[in-house]
Amino acid sequence: MSSKITKVKGIYDILGKEAKAFSLIEETFFKLTKLFGYERVFLPILEREELFVRSVGDTTDIVEKEMYTFEDKGKRKVALRPEGTAGAVRAYIENQVFLSESYTKWSYFGEMFRYENPQAGRRRQFYQAGCEYFNAPLPTADGELIYLASWILKELRVNAELYINNIGCEKCRPRYKAYLIDYLFSKKEKLCSDCQKRLERNPLRVLDCKNPTCRDIVEEAPNILDFLCEECKDHFEKLKEILDILKIPYKVDPFLVRGLDYYTKTVFEFKVNSLGAQNTVLAGGRYDNLIKELGGPDIPALGFAMGVDRVALCILNLLEDKREGVIILPFEEKYIPFALKVFKLLSEATNILEKIEEEIDTKKFLFVKNLMENEKLRNFMIEVRNRIELPNKLGKIKKLFNLADKKNFAYAIVIGEEEVEKNFITIKNLETREQFNLPLNMLEV
Numbered sequence: 001m002s003s004k005i006t007k008v009k010g011i012y013d014i015l016g017k018e019a020k021a022f023s024l025i026e027e028t029f030f031k032l033t034k035l036f037g038y039e040r041v042f043l044p045i046l047e048r049e050e051l052f053v054r055s056v057g058d059t060t061d062i063v064e065k066e067m068y069t070f071e072d073k074g075k076r077k078v079a080l081r082p083e084g085t086a087g088a089v090r091a092y093i094e095n096q097v098f099l100s101e102s103y104t105k106w107s108y109f110g111e112m113f114r115y116e117n118p119q120a121g122r123r124r125q126f127y128q129a130g131c132e133y134f135n136a137p138l139p140t141a142d143g144e145l146i147y148l149a150s151w152i153l154k155e156l157r158v159n160a161e162l163y164i165n166n167i168g169c170e171k172c173r174p175r176y177k178a179y180l181i182d183y184l185f186s187k188k189e190k191l192c193s194d195c196q197k198r199l200e201r202n203p204l205r206v207l208d209c210k211n212p213t214c215r216d217i218v219e220e221a222p223n224i225l226d227f228l229c230e231e232c233k234d235h236f237e238k239l240k241e242i243l244d245i246l247k248i249p250y251k252v253d254p255f256l257v258r259g260l261d262y263y264t265k266t267v268f269e270f271k272v273n274s275l276g277a278q279n280t281v282l283a284g285g286r287y288d289n290l291i292k293e294l295g296g297p298d299i300p301a302l303g304f305a306m307g308v309d310r311v312a313l314c315i316l317n318l319l320e321d322k323r324e325g326v327i328i329l330p331f332e333e334k335y336i337p338f339a340l341k342v343f344k345l346l347s348e349a350t351n352i353l354e355k356i357e358e359e360i361d362t363k364k365f366l367f368v369k370n371l372m373e374n375e376k377l378r379n380f381m382i383e384v385r386n387r388i389e390l391p392n393k394l395g396k397i398k399k400l401f402n403l404a405d406k407k408n409f410a411y412a413i414v415i416g417e418e419e420v421e422k423n424f425i426t427i428k429n430l431e432t433r434e435q436f437n438l439p440l441n442m443l444e445v
């Protein structure tokens, strides 16, 4: 036997129940973002390394330690994207979207890469569902975005708490930074070794440290909210008012900074209780200077990203093994041609149901009339629309039913000698074990 090839460390196959959770998250995310005017875009996974160095920041953990970077065959320094915003902003500028649209709302779903120590809720290849809202200076945009985020989580039945902060702008943050550095230097000896390094390069990141001693020191640190300029203060007050009107509960956390350099003013995180240290399931904020800093015009923007892997962990036990769909079970090989006919007729019938309002085919009237009057038949046809499969094995009746049960079908269509002779199918509800017949001429006329 040849040796097996295994997956790369920290990179996972998404299969089975987890894949179902991913699909549900993707579906819900795009349904609601579309409702709020977002257009889905498809952005590259591979970008120039420089893009992330200049946007996420060269002193952040992501860029310093976690990026997958390499030289391509043309000697270009490239990176697998560690997050989605930088690439979206690059695309927005490069395609000059701002020339044709007064404002732009993009949504996307895809894989991101960070070379971190794998643990629960932290993978080297992970998925984000993200939104970017370009050219929206008003705090109503922040409110709308947070409302959208909270609705997506609610729809997915994820119980998360919202934390908000305002981390200031280029006018007010430098003064805060200076006070913070002074304070942290006075406590330097007590800080963890990572934070001692951060102190020199990126002091705001100390506020993010999970070390308990550092946390205690941060508790007493100067508070950004006391340093905000009039514009930032006003933006923050208005956002809180908007959240109150929209009845979105929140907590203000003055030490919430996010691990990326591009944020200005509003930052927010949704956290759950169930995931231990990796408890942030969705996070975002405003990045009013990023477009300009990456060579575009001076356009304010904001966005968020949802951690799909983490949300999937939260909803995994909520996904029931629901019975769904219909399988066709001919008992012998000679019934297969009849089974194929049933498959074709039923799958086409799903089409009539879609078109029922625009063009009622009078020939199918009997079937539609029956469908309307017969609850059993109607429920069966709903399941046909969910899933209909042909047999892929022959065998004893009991074995076939077991197979249909295991695959969680709602109904099985039984095909034996009598059925073929008299041109009908026997439909068995696999949950209640009830059965009824459907004459095929009802579909054939």
Ligand SMILES: [Zn+2]
Pocket (backbone or CB within 6 Å): 168, 169, 170, 171, 172, 173, 228, 229, 230, 231, 232, 233
């Ligand atoms: Zn400010």
Ligand SMILES: [Zn+2]
Pocket (backbone or CB within 6 Å): 191, 192, 193, 194, 195, 206, 209, 210, 211, 214
């Ligand atoms: Zn620390």
